[in-house]
Structure formats: structure tokens, C-alpha cells
Amino acid sequence: MKKIAFLLFVVCLSSVSFGQNKQKEVLFTIDNHPYYTDEFIRVYNKNLDLVKDDSQKDLDHYLDLFVGYKLKVEKAKKLGLQNDAKYTNELGSYRKQLAKNYVNDSKVTNALIDEAYARTKEEVRASHILVLVSEGAEPKDTLKAYHKMLDLKKRIDAGENFEAVAQKFSEDPSAKENKGDLGYFSAFKMVYPFESAAYNTPVGKISKIFRTRFGYHILKVTDKRLNRGEVTVEHIMLLNPSVPSSEANTAVKKAIDDIYQKIKQGENFEELAKQFSEDKSTAAKGGLLQRFGSGQLTSQEFENIAFSLTEKGQISEPFKSKFGWHIVKLVERNPVPPLDEIKYDLENKIKKDDRSLLITNSLAKKLRAKYDIKQNAKLLAQIKNAVTEDFYRGIWEYPSDSKKYNDDLIVINKDRKIEGSAFLTYLQSQQKGNIKTRPLNALVDELYQKWVDDQLIIYFNDNLENEFPEFSYVMDEYRDGLLLFDLMEKEIWEKAKTDTLGLEKFYNSHVKDYMWKTRYDVDIYSSTEEKAAKKAQSYCKKGKSIEYIKEKLNKDGKVNIMVKSGVFEEDFDVLQELAIKTTGATKIVQKGSYYFVADVKEIKAETPKTINECKGKLTSDYQQYLENNWVTELKKEFDVKIDNTVFEKVKAQIRK
Known part of the structure; x- marks a missing residue:
């Protein structure tokens, strides 16, 4: 995920617009390696609407960013990272994935889209x-x-x-x-x-x-x-106990029943989710989940309950899944959209699916018409004679007199020559396919046609950069982006993780940036009834326990009071409104439809966090510090020359 996010950032820096300015001049050089105006203008114009930082729209600042980016790429090449096997394999994988967008047949694609849509319904x-x-x-x-x-x-x-x-x-x-x-x-x-x-x-x-x-x-x-379509729901979840026991399980069930009772009493579902749901990824959003369809969740119980709700705002009773207890509220049902609305999405899914092979196979027929193909019939006849009945038993071997098959068997567009030995190797590999076509000559002809199709598609793939300029641009982006990622990992990210002395020194010089705010060890009581909040306040002043207060106030099947306990910073939830000055019971405050009062057990003053307590942010900040200083060092290592006269022309051209 880190690499994907980084590459998206690089594309944002180095993306190109496919309309090129044919006139170009050298804008700057790095150790005499020229970088041209056309690339800089493409990049700037492409990203003008993408960047959120207005400073990056300033041409002088953007040029500095662009030079820094190219300096890092030059450093990576100087270190030879482009020769690393992992890098070349990953680049090849990216190219293979990208090429799928170009190996297409619209007629076959549209038929597959229609089929997929019919099945989607x-x-x-x-x-x-x-x-x-x-x-x-x-x-x-x-x-x-x-x-x-x-x-x-x-x-x-x-x-x-x-x-x-x-x-x-x-x-x-x-x-x-x-x-x-x-x-x-x-x-x-x-x-x-x-x-x-x-x-x-x-x-x-x-x-x-x-x-x-x-x-x-x-x-x-x-x-x-x-198809039931998709559904959008909110939920409140209480997790199963980390150490299961009948007592712990009963406590969780009692808690979810109390929450459900408060919902039945008319309390706001979203507010209760924010206060009590233990699904940290959704609690702050009132329990809102991304919409989903059948088979997309790991809990069948949850899915079935969600789809059983029919009216907006309808709320389920508490139910149990393998993760814990839930209450679900229906936000919206989303039926299968019309084809026009999801056609693009279906096409993208097809390109990533097994059925994409149907598209690439149909391409071969078009390539036969597109390319000039010369075939050596005499050599093909010799190869046929070399294949024996052993092929059907899977024991046929490559001919020992292989040199006689080294002549060109096919030539594509006069520049791709493929020897007969390559076809023999292919034949040998196909024995594993358990092909039964007879007679033997027909089998070899069948495999020969498939092999020629494969060679045409390989040739087409190998020449995508020449066939499609935009493909070449995107490959350049990935090539530099992967190099830059490997360089950053080597020079910055790993160093920030392992350089404990450097990290400690950075922490000591920036310790004020890593402070705990004032914290409170509190029990926060909430109720929709002011009377219940006042009673809870009174009991807190008398030193009564949480269990005592809940027992006194939650009676006759009605939940009047809920409590959240822990050590929280001063800006957590309602703590600021409570204006805590001392330990003990606070005043009562109203926020929305709820009344809150807290029992403050301890006030913890502002103190520096330990390195372990702020390790994530500290490491991230240290990485940024290293990177900022690194560009300065790279400018000393490489000879950078900017042609300011040319840059002024670029400014004028962009501002037109």
C-alpha cells in the first residue's frame, strides 16, 4: 500500500498530457543530462488542477520541485538501482498490467459487457x-x-x-x-x-x-x-470479549441490550454509535459502512440482517455474528443501476478478469491483417517431420541435430526474426497440454497457428511504446517512480526506522512537538434526561461506583444512563464543555439531545510523550526532515544548470 500511494504521488508529479509541444529546448541539465521544456510544460499543465497546495502552482517553486525529483532519479541511477532484479521484475509486471488496456477488441469487449450485465442482475x-x-x-x-x-x-x-x-x-x-x-x-x-x-x-x-x-x-x-443490489447501513458493534467467559459474554450482551433500549426510547442512533460502537473505523461516522452487495462481507449473518431491512431508518434488533454483537440501521437500498451507468466499471472488471483472454485472442486475427508476415514453409515441413508419435505420450524430445532448425521460421514486419528452434521449444512444452489432435501433421499445424498468434501479440506488446505515445509516457512515469521508491526506501525510510541515535537526537530537539495535552482519568455519564444526569452527579459526589449508579438509575427495563471510562486528552468529546478544573463530579452540560456529567479521578498535566508513545508520528517527521535536507545535499553532489532565459520563455508560454 505504501508503494501504491507513493507511485500515485509520483504520477501526480510526473504525469503527462498527451498533446505535445513539438518545439522544445533544454530547460536544465544534471551532470550534462538534458531535461527539456516540453516535459516540464506537460507536467505542470497536467497537474495544475490536481495540486491542492497553491505554492506548487508557482512556476519557480514547481521548477524547484521538478529538479529535486529528477535529482533523486539521477541518484538512483548512479547507485545502479535500475539493475536490481526486483526492480526490473516489478517494472515488467507494471508494464504487463498496463498493456492490458491496449490489447483490446471492442466487439468482443461489448459482448462480454452485455453478458456481465445480464448476470449482474x-x-x-x-x-x-x-x-x-x-x-x-x-x-x-x-x-x-x-x-x-x-x-x-x-x-x-x-x-x-x-x-x-x-x-x-x-x-x-x-x-x-x-x-x-x-x-x-x-x-x-x-x-x-x-x-x-x-x-x-x-x-x-x-x-x-x-x-x-x-x-x-x-x-x-x-x-x-x-440481484438484491447493494445496501448502505449504519451499525453499532460491541466486540466479543478478548478473553471469553460466560460472565464476559453476558456483560457484552447486557451492554448491547442497554443500547438497543435507548434506541427504542428515541435516542439518536448515530450519537449512540459515536459513543459506544467498538468498530473504530466507523464509530466516528455514526457507524456508517460503505455500501455492499451479496457475498462481499465475511459475516453472512450481518449481510442477511442488513438486506432484511426494507424501510429507510429501520433498525434491527441486536444480533450476534462471529465478531460480536450488532445493531443495524438501514440508510439506503441501491438497486442494480442501468447499463449506461456501470458500463465503464464493467469494462474495467472484464480487463482484470479471466474473460480478458477472449479479447486478447481475438486481437491476433487483427494483427495477422496488420503486420507483414513472412513464413518459411520449407523449414516448417522439416519441423513437422521431426515430431513423432512420442508427442502424444509426452516423451517427445527436442531434435539432437538442432542447428538445422536455426533458420528464420517467421519474420514479422521485416524486423522481428524468429527461428525454427523457438517453435520446437514451444512444441516440446505443449506436450503437457495432453493435446489429442490427429493426424500428427494436423496437430503441428494447430500448434503452429497458435504459436504464430502468440508471436504477433508479443511483437505488438513489445512495440506498444512506438504504437502509442501515451503508453510510452506512462511507462516512463512508472520507471522513474519505482526507481524513486527504491531510493527513498534505501536512503530515507529505512534509515529513519533504524537510525535510533538520529531519531533520539531529532526527538530531543523537537520535544515540544510531541506533548500530551492535559489528560483526565474520567467516567463520563450521558443521558437524554437531565434528571438522570443530576442524579448521577449526586451519586458521583458521594463517591458511588459505576455499578451502583447504573443499578439505581437503569430500572424497569429502561436505560437512563450510560458511561464511558478511560484516560482522555482535554479535547476529547465533551471534556472541553465540562471545563474541568478539579477532581470529582463536574457540572452538567448539554450537547445535542444529551446531558453529560463526568467523575474526574485524576488530572494529568501536560507532559512530553515518550519516544514509544509518539513513535509513528516521530518517525514520519524524521523521514520528512531527512528528505528535506537530502535534496540540498543532492544539489551539492550533482552539477545542476538551469537556463533561466529558456525558463522565462516557458513562463510566458504557460501564462498565455
Whole structure:
């Protein structure tokens, strides 16, 4: 996540606009390496509306940032980080991912979008049985797995219970508990072949045997229903006790029942969530969760309760999940949108999904028409003669007299020459595919056409930078961004984590930045009734315990008082309004529809935090300190020359 965030920042600094200024001059050099005006203008114009800091819109300041960025890239190259295997592999991975956006066929894509949308409108519930076998398994292992699945299907066809067979024989570990039941799902929730089998199988029927990258499956469709869409809810959660016991469990249940009683009494759900929900990620937002659909949560209980609510504002009774106790309030139901609204999102999902292979395969046909392909028929005939019946048994070997196959078998666009030996190597690898095409010549022809298609797509991929200038720009961004990340990690981030003496010295010189505010060890009582708050105040003055106060004020099934205890800084919640001066019971204050009073047990004066207490922020600040000083040192290490005359021209051009 840190790398992703960093690369997004780099793109923000180095993004390009695809309309180029053809006239360019050298704006500055770093050790005689020129950087041109066109790149700087592209970057500045692209980011003008993206940056929030107005200082970065100032051209002089932006040039300083841009030079600093390029200095770091030059430093990375000087250290040879571009030669690191991890870097080259990661860059290759980014390129492969980016290239998917260019390997496209609109007709196939639109058909897949229509199919995906139709499936999105419906949810399928299915159970499955899996026999594991990897994609690259030996033919004998693949056959063994297939026959095992075939035997299981025969047992079910003969009348055995599907769920019982799944529980006993399925190699999906979860089947021992769920008997193969996968619940409801929609498009993109399963791998594409599995999804297709589920949608193409009628309710109550069992699919044919099919294969995914995990192995062989059969599935039974138990239900199909209209997609419930997505739902937005708020919730209050009390976590299960960290050390379970009947007493602790009872206390949590009593607490959630008390909260629910206060809701029934008319108290505000969102305020109660802020005060008492133990889901820290949502409590401050009144318990608001991001909207979700079927199968997106890890708790089926929570999901079912959320979707059972039908009216806005409807609130569930307390219920238990594997995480704890919840109360849920419906904010909004979101049905499946029209195709026009989600077409772009569906297309992006398709590009990341197994079905994208259908698109890339269709591309090969277009490339055959696009490129000039010369083929060596004589050499192909020699290769055919070299392939024997051993291929079907998976024991055919690469010919020993390999040199005779080193001539060019195909030439693409006169600049990509591929030897016959490459095709022979490919043939040898395809034995694992258990291909049964006969006669042998037909098998070789079939594999040859597939291999040529592969070579065309490889050639197309390799030349994306020449075919699409914008692809080249984005690759340059990632190339420099990854280098810069590795450099920052090496020179700044790791140093800040491991340089304990430097960190301590920085802490000592900035200790005033790491102070605890005044803190209070308090019990904060809240109620919607002023009378109950006054009684709680009276009991606090008498030194009564929390348990005593709750016992006296929460009677006859009505929760009149709730309490939150802990050590809090002075600006926490209502503490500022309480204006605490001494220990003991405070005055009563009203905030919204609630009355608050606190019992102050101790007042802790402002004190410096220890290094451990502020380690996260301290390390972050130290990293920033190192980086700020680092650019200054880089300017001393490298010879930077800025052509101010050219820069004035740039300013004039941008300001037009």
C-alpha cells in the first residue's frame, strides 16, 4: 500500500498530457543530462488542477520541485538501482498490467459487457465439489483428477446426496463445514469458467464437469434470484470479549441490550454509535459502512440482517455474528443501476478478469491483417517431420541435430526474426497440454497457428511504446517512480526506522512537538434526561461506583444512563464543555439531545510523550526532515544548470 500511494504521488508529479509541444529546448541539465521544456510544460499543465497546495502552482517553486525529483532519479541511477532484479521484475509486471488496456477488441469487449450485465442482475446460489489439479500438471495427474471427479459425478447421478459427497470428498477445505455451499454470488465473484457454469445450469440441476485454474469442478445450482443490489447501513458493534467467559459474554450482551433500549426510547442512533460502537473505523461516522452487495462481507449473518431491512431508518434488533454483537440501521437500498451507468466499471472488471483472454485472442486475427508476415514453409515441413508419435505420450524430445532448425521460421514486419528452434521449444512444452489432435501433421499445424498468434501479440506488446505515445509516457512515469521508491526506501525510510541515535537526537530537539495535552482519568455519564444526569452527579459526589449508579438509575427495563471510562486528552468529546478544573463530579452540560456529567479521578498535566508513545508520528517527521535536507545535499553532489532565459520563455508560454 505504501508503494501504491507513493507511485500515485509520483504520477501526480510526473504525469503527462498527451498533446505535445513539438518545439522544445533544454530547460536544465544534471551532470550534462538534458531535461527539456516540453516535459516540464506537460507536467505542470497536467497537474495544475490536481495540486491542492497553491505554492506548487508557482512556476519557480514547481521548477524547484521538478529538479529535486529528477535529482533523486539521477541518484538512483548512479547507485545502479535500475539493475536490481526486483526492480526490473516489478517494472515488467507494471508494464504487463498496463498493456492490458491496449490489447483490446471492442466487439468482443461489448459482448462480454452485455453478458456481465445480464448476470449482474441475477444472483446464483450453488454448491460445488472440487478435485484439485494445477494448470501445469502432468497429463497423468490431470487424467487422474478428471477420473476422480467423473467417479464422484457418477455417484451423484446414481442418487447419492450432493452435499454429503461434497462434505466427504471435495478438496475445497471449506466443504467440511459448508457441504460445498458457496452462498449467493453474481458476476465477477467467481473465476469466469465457474461463473459461466453456474449461470448456464438450471436450478436443481448439476453441471457437467468443467475445469478452472484450481482443478475440476461440478456444481449444483440450488437457487436463482434477482440481484438484491447493494445496501448502505449504519451499525453499532460491541466486540466479543478478548478473553471469553460466560460472565464476559453476558456483560457484552447486557451492554448491547442497554443500547438497543435507548434506541427504542428515541435516542439518536448515530450519537449512540459515536459513543459506544467498538468498530473504530466507523464509530466516528455514526457507524456508517460503505455500501455492499451479496457475498462481499465475511459475516453472512450481518449481510442477511442488513438486506432484511426494507424501510429507510429501520433498525434491527441486536444480533450476534462471529465478531460480536450488532445493531443495524438501514440508510439506503441501491438497486442494480442501468447499463449506461456501470458500463465503464464493467469494462474495467472484464480487463482484470479471466474473460480478458477472449479479447486478447481475438486481437491476433487483427494483427495477422496488420503486420507483414513472412513464413518459411520449407523449414516448417522439416519441423513437422521431426515430431513423432512420442508427442502424444509426452516423451517427445527436442531434435539432437538442432542447428538445422536455426533458420528464420517467421519474420514479422521485416524486423522481428524468429527461428525454427523457438517453435520446437514451444512444441516440446505443449506436450503437457495432453493435446489429442490427429493426424500428427494436423496437430503441428494447430500448434503452429497458435504459436504464430502468440508471436504477433508479443511483437505488438513489445512495440506498444512506438504504437502509442501515451503508453510510452506512462511507462516512463512508472520507471522513474519505482526507481524513486527504491531510493527513498534505501536512503530515507529505512534509515529513519533504524537510525535510533538520529531519531533520539531529532526527538530531543523537537520535544515540544510531541506533548500530551492535559489528560483526565474520567467516567463520563450521558443521558437524554437531565434528571438522570443530576442524579448521577449526586451519586458521583458521594463517591458511588459505576455499578451502583447504573443499578439505581437503569430500572424497569429502561436505560437512563450510560458511561464511558478511560484516560482522555482535554479535547476529547465533551471534556472541553465540562471545563474541568478539579477532581470529582463536574457540572452538567448539554450537547445535542444529551446531558453529560463526568467523575474526574485524576488530572494529568501536560507532559512530553515518550519516544514509544509518539513513535509513528516521530518517525514520519524524521523521514520528512531527512528528505528535506537530502535534496540540498543532492544539489551539492550533482552539477545542476538551469537556463533561466529558456525558463522565462516557458513562463510566458504557460501564462498565455
